[in-house]
Amino acid sequence: MKLRRVLLAGWCLILAGLSGCGGDKNSSTPVPAIFGTLDDGRSAMLYTLRNKNELETIITNFGGRVVSMHVPDRKGMLDDIVLGYDSLQQYETDRSYFGALVGRYGNRIGKAMFTLDGSVVTLAANDGANHLHGGLKGFDKVLWTVDEAASVPGRSLALTYQSPDGEEGYPGTISVRVVYTLNEENELVIEYDAQSDKPTVVNLTHHSYFNLAGVGVRDVLDHELMIAADRFTPVDEGLIPTGELRSVEGTPMDFSLPARIGARIGLEDEQIRFGGGYDHNWVLNGGSDSLRVVASLFEPTTGRMMEVLTTEPGLQFYSGNFLDGTTRGKSGRQYHFRTGLCLETQHFPDSPNKSHFPSTVLRPGERYHTTTAYRFTVR
Ligand code: GLA
Secondary structure, X not given: OHHHHHHHHHHHHHHOOOOOOOOOOOOOOOOOEEEEEOOOOOEEEEEEEEOOOOOEEEEEOEOOEEEEEEEEOOOOOEEEOEOOOOOHHHHHHOOOOOOEEEOOEXXXXXHHEEEEOOEEEEOOOOEOOEEEOOOOOOHHHOEOEEOHHHOEOOOEEEEEEXXXXXXXXXXXXXXXXXXXXXXXXXXEEEEEEEEEOOOEEOEOXXXXXXXXXXXXXOOOOOOEEEEOEEEEEOEOOOOOEOOOOEEOOOOXXXXXXXXXXXXXXXXXXXXXXXXXXXXXXXXXXXXXXXXEEEEEEEEOOOOEEEEEEEOOOEEEEEOOOOOOOOOEOHHHOXXXXXXXXXXXXXXXXXHHHOOOOOOOEEOOOOOEEEEXXXXXXXO
């Protein structure tokens, strides 16, 4: 696998002159590798997390992106199950948010503006007239600082980023901390923290594109999905919620019992048409704050299963409708229509303009704290 070779080459570079090449899977603690150099001369690094069950993820501090995630199938065969690229340069120009930490605001804010404490806040418009995923240069495109003291090599990676007052139009300097942990329960846990010196809004999420059959094998339409939600937030043509919380019952949005993604994606339905497939936010049952299983994804040929746990009130299920084969990813593979899907835990889109949605306002002295985990099993 080309990416593996690139990574191993990086390892060897770092270890040259120390103890030789450390790419052996059975060797002890993984060592960070240089992924590439940004225009300003700073290096982006690759960090490997691995557990005793041989699950392995590689994360770069550029955009806090999950570059690869190897998990076993029901026969114990490891495969990479997330879409991405081989090089840093491809991540720098990426428009799909592969594997990214998304902020300050995951998802859309209508007309790229909102009112906070009586003042109008104008954001960068990067999705027609709307604001999407933090703007022109969101958290997916910045180099995060690695907090080495708070990271456990091979097991967890603590990333920090200080977003300056006014960045992409948002008020307040915010200090963000995200910790990725790969634990022995086969969970990739993501803990998000933020604090602000002025009232602002924050809604952080993670944007891996999963394909549990393995990257580049087939589309995701045969995956079976369950979302523990009785309602969703219908959208207008620009994918901005109308404000309604609509029952999923009798609609293609009903995933309260596991259903094949392809079963209803082609139905004539206004919401499916607006999304070009699934690109909607579900109102998760059980409110927010308690970490609970909110979704499960099963791929029948490999038996791989992924559960999503979160403290968040919402989940965006995006079925990769904008992938069209023009993006070349790992090993030069084309990423065709719907060959990856995202399950983005979050507060609802456009919450800053919807006072009846759970609030995304963060005030000085408050702590933003959410947790999401992707748990891997087989069936
Ligand atoms: C999100 C959005 C989609 C699309 C992707 C990135 O999931 O909801 O509409 O913008 O990100 O391509």
